[in-house]
Amino acid sequence: MDISILIPVYNVEKYLEQCLKSIPHNNLGMELICLNDGSSDSSLSIIESAARDDKRIVVINKQNEGYGASLNRGIREARGRYIGIIEPDDFLDGDMFAALYRFAQELDFPDIVKSPYWSVSEIDDHDRRHCGYHGCIQAAKQPFCIEDEPLLLRYHPSIWSAIYRKDFLDSYGICFKEVPGAGWVDNPFMVETLCQARTIAYVNEAFYCYREDRAGSSTNSIADYRMPLDRWIEMTQTLKRIGIHSRQIWDIHAYRCLYNLNVARHACNYSSNKAEWRRYAKHMLKQVPSTCLIHAIKYAL
Numbered sequence: 001m002d003i004s005i006l007i008p009v010y011n012v013e014k015y016l017e018q019c020l021k022s023i024p025h026n027n028l029g030m031e032l033i034c035l036n037d038g039s040s041d042s043s044l045s046i047i048e049s050a051a052r053d054d055k056r057i058v059v060i061n062k063q064n065e066g067y068g069a070s071l072n073r074g075i076r077e078a079r080g081r082y083i084g085i086i087e088p089d090d091f092l093d094g095d096m097f098a099a100l101y102r103f104a105q106e107l108d109f110p111d112i113v114k115s116p117y118w119s120v121s122e123i124d125d126h127d128r129r130h131c132g133y134h135g136c137i138q139a140a141k142q143p144f145c146i147e148d149e150p151l152l153l154r155y156h157p158s159i160w161s162a163i164y165r166k167d168f169l170d171s172y173g174i175c176f177k178e179v180p181g182a183g184w185v186d187n188p189f190m191v192e193t194l195c196q197a198r199t200i201a202y203v204n205e206a207f208y209c210y211r212e213d214r215a216g217s218s219t220n221s222i223a224d225y226r227m228p229l230d231r232w233i234e235m236t237q238t239l240k241r242i243g244i245h246s247r248q249i250w251d252i253h254a255y256r257c258l259y260n261l262n263v264a265r266h267a268c269n270y271s272s273n274k275a276e277w278r279r280y281a282k283h284m285l286k287q288v289p290s291t292c293l294i295h296a297i298k299y300a301l
Contacts, residue, residue, distance in 0.1 A: 001029045001030075001031060001079040001080040001081065002028040002029040002030060002080055002081055002082065003028055003029070003030050003031075003080040003081065003082045003083070003084055003097055003163060004030075004031050004033055004074070004077075004078035004079060004080035004082070004083050004166070005023065005030065005031070005032045005033065005083075005084045005085070005086055005097065005102075005285055006033050006035065006070075006071055006074035006075070006078065006083060006084070006085050006086075007020075007032060007033065007035065007049060007085075007086055007088055008035050008037060008067055008070040008071055008074070008085075008086075008087065008088070008100055009034055009035060009036045009037060009039060009043050009044075009088050010036075010038070010039050010043070010064070010070075010243070011039045011040060011043060011087050012039075012041075012088040013039075013041040013042045013043050013046060014089075015088060015089040015090075015091075016043055016046045016047065016088050016237050017046060017050070018046055018091050019086060019087075019089070019090060019091050020032070020034075020046075020047070020050050020054070020057070022091035022092040022093070022209075023086065023092060023097070024092070024094075024095040024098070025056075025074075025237050026095055026097075026098040027098075028097070028098055028101055029080070030056050030080070030097065030179050031056055031057075031058055031079060031080065032054070032056045032057045032058065033058045033060065033074045033077055033078060034047040034050075034051075034057055034058065034059050034060065035060045035062065035063050035070040035071075035073055035074050036059065036060065036061045036062065037062060037063075037065060037066070037067075037069075037070045038062065038063050038064030038065075043088075044059075044061060045247050046171045047059050049134075050097065054077055054287055055068065058077075060074075060077065062071065065177070065178065065185075066178060066179055066180050066181055066183065067181065067182040067183065067185060068150070068175075068176035068177050068178040068179060068183065068185040068214075069176075069178040069192070069274060071085065071176045072175045072176050074173065074271045078166060080165060080166060081109070081165065081167075082100075082101060082104065082163040082164060082165055082166065083100070083163065083165075083166050083169065084096075084097050084100075084160070084162070084163045085159060085160040086160055086208070087160055087210075089211050090120075090160070090208065090209055090211055091125075091209050092207050092208060092209065093118065093206075093208075093209050094205075094207040094209055095207070096115065096207030097163065099115075099203060099205065099207065099272070100113040100115060100162070100164065100203060103201055103203050104163065104165075104201065106201070107142060107143055107179045107201050107260055109165060109209070110143040110165070110197075110199035110200060110201045111164070111165050111168040111193075111197035111198060111199050112162055112163070112165070112168075112193060112194065112197045112199075112200045112245075113162060113163050113200075113201045113202075113203065114152065114161065114162040114200060114201070114202050114203070115161045115162065115202070115203045115204070115205060115206065115207065115208070116130060116133060116134035116135075116158075116161065116204060116205070116206045116210045117131045117133045117158055117160075117161040117191070117206050117207075117208040117209070117210050118130065118131070118208065118210065119131055119210055119212045120209045120210060120211050120212070121211075122211055125209070128209065130206060131155060131156065131157050131158065131161075131206070131210075132154070132155040132156070133151055133152060133154070133200040134204065134206060135204065136151055137149050137151060137152065137202050138203065139202055142201050143198065143199035143200055143201045144200055144201075144298055145199070145200060146194045146195050146197065146200065146246075147220060147246045147248075147249070148251065149200070149202070150246065150248040150249045150252055151252075152194055152200075152295075153190070153191070153194060153195075153249060153252045153253070153256075154190075154252045154255065154256075154299055156210075157186040157187050157189070157190035158190075158208075158210070159186045159189055159190055160208060160210075161206075161207075161208040161210075164193060168197065169193075171286075172192070172196050174189070174193060174196070176188075176189055177231075177234065183227055183231075184227055184228055184231045185231070187228075187231040187232070187234075187235060188231055188234045188235050188238060191235045191239065191240055193243055195238070195239065195244055195249070196242055199288075216253045221268075221270065222263065222264075222266065222267040223267065223268045223269065224267060224268075225264040225265070225267035225269055225270045225273055225277055225282070226264070227264075227267070227274070228260040228261075228263045228264050229260060229261070229264050229277075229280045229284065230262070232256060232260045232284060233283075233284065233287075235253065235256070236253065236270075236284075236287050236288075236294045239253060246267065247292070250288060250289070250292045251295040251296055251298075251299065252296075253292070253293050254288040254289075254292035254293045254295070254296035255287065255296035255297075255299035255300055257284050257285065257287075257288060257293075257296070258293075258296060259300075261277075261280075261281050261284065263266055264277060264280075265277070
């Protein structure tokens with residue numbers, strides 16, 4: 001099996017059929033592992049119906065545990081050399097997985113093959129713009145490591161516009177934090193993968209279409225101010241544990257500290273927890289050198 005695509009499904013009946021149909025058939029050995037996380041709408045029946053027509057689809061029906069637990073189950077079940085992720089409210093425009101896998105073959109199967117993505121309007125699928133790092137990754141060599149292209153850590157985690165070699169994930173014990181809902185667990189996964197990969201390849205062509213402004217998504221509605229702050233603290237612990245000393249990486253991480261603190265101020269429960277937010281802020285700001293905080297400003301511009 002060449003590649004396993006993980007699709008965590010939870011109450012996305014409006015988008016699910018488009019998502020599944022957007023994944024092209026090709027000559028790769030591919031499985032689409034649809035993980036129904038206790039949906040209460042018609043999502044399960046949609047993927048079961050699709051599986052009858054598309055033999056690549058594997059349906060796993062499970063109780064609700066959250067995004068991270070669903071993807072961890074998928075990683076355990078996956079049989080492919082590489083693992084990809086597509087979120088069921090997004091879709092592909094082109095054969096992303098074939099393009100990334102073929103580039104991996106050319107480069108003797110690096111740990112990660114990454115690409116940019118399209119940010120798509122909820123109202124019109126054709127209203128789209130390039131992501132922040134499109135055209136900015138100018139790798140002097142392929143493959144490379146994150147110290148060569150630290151800007152990959154600056155923008156949206158976009159863990160789904162990439163493929164990951166399964167034995168790389170397994171050898172480092174990389175998995176998702178298991179919390180209720182989505183919980184921004186893509187953030188620590190981004191750091192765990194990009195910062196521990198010895199070989200990263202990059203294809204500067206966008207295939208993945210991400211509905212950034214979908215109502216009800218975890219990026220648009222944050223109930224608990226602690227969520228983005230806890231994820232940043234976990235990323236900090238990872239950087240220290242694996243021994244990252246690059247000033248540029250820590251500058252970017254300092255920028256993400258300021259960004260997450262600001263996001264937390266827009267959470268539903270922020271106004272009643274301002275004092276606790278200030279305690280978090282004091283703790284977080286102590287984790288990065290003051291010079292990094294100064295340099296972080298340039299990443300905010």
